[in-house]
Amino acid sequence: MSAPARVAAGEAFDVRLALAGAPGDVAGYETDLRFDTGSAEFAGVQPRRGNSLAALDRGVVPLSARHADGVSLGLVTCSTSDCVRPRQGRRASGRAAGTVRLGRLSMLPTAEGQLELDFAGSLLVDVAGNTVRVAAPSGLTVKVGGSRRRLAAPERVVAPSPSSDGVAVPDLTLDGVVSHADVMEGALEWVRLRERNGGDCRGSSPGDVNRDGCVDVADLQLLTTDASEIAASGTSPNDRHGLAPMASLDAEGAGTTLTVDYGRDGSDVKPGDGVCKAASGLCTLRAAIEEANALTGPNTINFAIGTGGLKTITLKSQLPSLSDQSGPTTIDGYSQPGAAPNTDPVISNAKIMIQVVGGGENLFDALIITSPGNVLKGLSIYNSYVGVRIYGSAALGNVLKGNFIGTNAAGTYAAARVAGSSGIVNREAASDTRIGGTAPAQRNVISGNAYTGIHTYDAGTSDLVIQGNIIGLSPTGGQIGPNRGHGFDANAGVNGVVLGGTGPGERNVLSGNARGGVELSHGTGVTNNRIIGNYIGTDVTGNAITSYTGNGTHGIRLEDRVSYNTISENVFGGNVGSATKFDYVYHNTFKHNRVGIGVNGGVIPNTEYGLLLTRDAAWNTVGPGNIISNETAGVSLTSIAGTDFNTITQNSMYGNVGLGIDLAPLGAVNPNDPGDTDSGANEQLNFPELSEATTATVSGTACANCTVEVFKADS
Template identity: 30%
Template sequence: MKFAQTCSFVFTVLLLFVSVSAVHGATYTVLQNIIDDSNPGSLRWAINMANANPGPDTIAFNITTGPGPLYTIYPDSQLPLLFDPSGVLIDGFTQPGSSAGANPPSTAVLTVEVNGARAGLSHGFWIVSPMNTIQGLVVDSFEQDGIRIQATPDPGTFINIVYCCFIGTDPTGLMDWGNGWNQMSFWAGVNIICTPEPPGFAFDNIVDRCLISGNWSEGVSISNCPPGDVYMNAVLDCYIGVDIVGMADLGNDHDGVYIGEAAHDNIIDGNVISGNDYSGVGIVGYQPQGLYTNNNIVFNNLIGLASDGVTPMLNLRNGVSIGQYGPGGNYGYACGNIVDSNTIAHNGRNGVMIWEDQSNTINADNNMIRRNSIYSNALLGIDLGDNGVTPNDGGDPDTGPNEEINFPVITSALYVSPQTTISGTVDIDTDPTQAFVEVFQAMSDPSGYGEGMGFLGSTNPDAAGNWSLSVTGLIAGDTVTATTTDMLRNTSEFGLNVAVVSSVEEERVRAPLRYALTQNSPNPFSDVTKIRFSIMQTTYIDLIVYDVSGRCVKVLATGLYSAGTYTVYWDGFDENNQPVPSGVYFYGLATDEFTSTRTLIKAR
């Protein structure tokens, strides 16, 4: 880690301003960044005054000591804990020249830096009370946590907000000046934590629109220690592991965001989480004490990409790692978490990996992975067990992470402009009608089980496990894949990729010498059958499947066709995209000059 090595101090006559409001508490203004930071007008003095004064106070900034426009405060030891139960607003935006801009953190200009290079074994800000806000500050170079939000006994530490701060970078947001540099523990840029003594509660805290990069070890850490409880905290719209532009790697040394030790019901939403040296997001429990980390939500993030959503900026391990921390930290005990609507690409191992500890067969189950765009990761898009493709097994009796649920088998992907109908089966050990299949445009890879790059839609299988989905946006030659999520929220790996074929393919040969309708093949069929027909001249045609009562079941081809030989595929679904019952059917070709009818059999 880099941190500032030099500083200059300007001694001036002390100016002190304190304004008091009966409704809003007091405002204490930081006027100088002098070397003896316990003097009146310093940040330390302002925190002490706010702690001593009942009510929701404000700490403002109007520093003029030095040339500016950047003013650096160097605490000489741990700043006072924030312990006033009414909270305090520490507002760096009150310093002239500071601004969040239109779209922070990328548009923020921050002119007050709190630099911990001379503070010794210290956190930057240490919060042990509710309803504090820290905004508009650069917090860097502390030996321990940049900002620590620590659980306290009932009623707990709650509704603390860290907004638009640079945590672990220099004031430009372009250089790594990380916190936690003594590496004596698992520090973080922002650490929401419950410690063993005393146990407490930390909930409803928010980290919003911050730049959090370059820190040891995590960017943001949310961890519990029962009988305490850490829950319902949020990390929103931050840049984590990148620079202020979002286009350069300033990775945190371990996970971008870490959730562990039974922390639950937290949400990670709308962030750029890239460039980190372990995984983008890590969610792990703790097997030695049987601590389950559950019901956390990872939603709508860019993981492994720069802020433009295109440029690769890999996290060195997995995009999202559930049950495993870094190399060799196989803890499992993470269940019921949700990974939803993210873009997860270009990471150094898997897009999403789930690992289960061997102490029981349920400690990494019910993790739902849905509606994501996952592609170009070094290994698999989704890996249950960190061991490559997990083959399906008949009846799906196996256990393991997410019960190693079977992936769908795609039996056909037929394109009839403008729609493609993808059909298949699932073989799972729970009620298939309560499951859902998600279908994706695939980015193929050498495994044949390439990743789901583009979410196309979802559908529910029938009682026999058959399913079908019609989508737009594909053409013949594209490839598709799918996942299964069962009624218990276990999501599978991606299934075997299948190419989209046109339902009517013209053979490039000379014009036929006669009209013909051939026998379908295979016949009987269970998944897809192929029908060929030839016409001698341009004409209007109808190729239709009928049931034994003469009712139209499926129109396979209709319209004006030029002379040629064509191949049509039928997947056994009717005009309403429902699978037809097994039995005998007829198919007929009709033109102005020719008619022919043949029999086909749909097997079970």
């Protein structure tokens, strides 16, 4: 384990993990990192970049789970370069030798002091899941800034050793074959236990494949090797390996139809027999999912509970994952008699008649998707740890539309307190997810969650399209208990997201969230994301604000090295803090936005600045075409020397309390200096002085290589 000895406050740094003198068949590892989470943030892990095992054509299944005292992380590998489609991958070549690079994790210190990083529970395994004995260091200390204050890692509680109670059972999905779907189930159990138990692996779980009382990389490596070897050999008695052809994924409403006619929870008597029947003799939602997973090809789950009307399904535990990789499953809540999708172009008048209620925001997820092409529509899902979790590199092209996530069918429920849960989580390379759409019927309402509305993270996660949703307000645009974190949060490697758009029905409303409307953070891999055409902090018309529409900290925040992202054509108003904040980020663009002024000219001020650039924000472009009005100041740059080389061009800034462009020290006009030799924010660039001008001509002398912009007033 290696890291820099000293960093500046607020400067991200990497910790590199490597194994010296590695045996040739090392295949996976895990460790638990504890640190003072009030003084530093875990900013993501790069499990593939520079990884020695991936260089040997071993496909990588990364693992990470954040908990109150830090983060657990690791990986397992398969015997071909493609764990999802083993037959299409290259067979692993060669053996590890010498020093094996395992990965790189990033940390962002938020306070000065001696930051302790305590590593424990380190485990390395070979391809069969057997323990590889190594001597692992217990941790290291990084000096942050000039303070000598100790930023101590939390103490660990010594736990009793787990005990064995049986033989290995690797078929976690109970579909008769060990495949990548089983690997994903095991990985989810690994994550679940550590998120709930503060990094502890112990607990009764089907993911404990080797039955030693602990879900760890030994179990997952055993699963991964079995799945890839069986698939690559072509000896599976039930060919469910790999993904269905992409052409077959657009199969909404196709295949076998299973109809839920019982509103209580219960498992299927015999999954795979084509009959959805629980012990009651009727079809439950849980039994329908189990049956759909066991059947090859696409499936549709409809509802006909009672004589129709609103029905509540209260879960006893997490529903089975949608794990069938042979064909997608559509769950259609609008098939319940009395239900109807939204028809309103601005709000949601959807009549949801199926609501799925979890066991509380600190217990279990409601539904997990690990396979491609599934569709969820017409459901209310609330009071669960995560409403919908989309997980893993096989989870491609899934669609969530016309749902209420975080609130009940009436749109009145909201979590009473902050928890570590979110409405929708999309991670570990789950890509091409569609949340919402351009038609009114596709609008989701994502509000009332105990933390973030939509949270997406991890390297390899890309190309989400999120359009037409209400995130933070009630279905009618009124007040509801907020998402108690951000409305939308993307970090640690997410790229290619489209949030909103300028076409009909594409904008989202991101208002009333307890923290920010949008946050992009943690790492240069968070890139090429576009936040376009949304209403952020306003009401659903984009022309007014109320006491509840503003987001609690900022409209949009870009933080910690994210780069080459675009924010354009949005309307900002009512946010507590700045409309947008660029914090230690590079090469991002902010253009054609309306800040503090509504779509029809309404006065909708944010509490602080239109745009604040701080902490080494550099090489960003502000403009063209922004209109910034009614703010404390238009564009403000703090005095940190690294906040530099930002281009501010072709904007209209008027009617602000302070300056249109304010270079620190903020709040006053900085005097020009001869030769412009001073330094500071944007080099303390001198402002132009006009001695004479007409509406037709301007003359004067500019400095070398300077551009002077002159604007003619409209009237």
